[in-house]
Amino acid sequence: MRSSPSIVPADRLDRDIYLILEDFGARAGCTWRETDEADTDLETVLRDILSGQYAYPLRIVCFNAIEGWSRDATSDVADALSERIANSDAEVSQALQDFIQAYGTRPFNLQLVLPLPFRSVAYG
Numbered sequence: 001m002r003s004s005p006s007i008v009p010a011d012r013l014d015r016d017i018y019l020i021l022e023d024f025g026a027r028a029g030c031t032w033r034e035t036d037e038a039d040t041d042l043e044t045v046l047r048d049i050l051s052g053q054y055a056y057p058l059r060i061v062c063f064n065a066i067e068g069w070s071r072d073a074t075s076d077v078a079d080a081l082s083e084r085i086a087n088s089d090a091e092v093s094q095a096l097q098d099f100i101q102a103y104g105t106r107p108f109n110l111q112l113v114l115p116l117p118f119r120s121v122a123y124g
Helices: 043-051 074-086 095-103
Strands: 016-023 030-032 059-063 067-071
Touching: 016 043, 030 059, 043 074, 059 074, 074 095
Parallel strands: none
Antiparallel strands: 016 030, 016 059, 059 067
């Protein structure tokens, strides 16, 4: 007997999918954020966290349904965010700094950019 082809495109599930558990405070609690299927790749998750779309991420899980695995990717994401921040001049919220310091495996050194006043020096 011949089986019919799947109506789900193969590449749709054969990829790493990232989901974020976010803390909404004491009254609302924690929940897995609802997100569009197209926005579950690592690059989009990093961009969304950096832009403030996730204020208090607690845990990030990565899975691949076709390959049959899942893992906690929180430390990997924290390290990737730390690297991105170090190579940019983006503003970083205190919550994001706390997330990176709590879950990152590499040292997180945020160098603040401070304007230095220009002073002319007269040599005598």
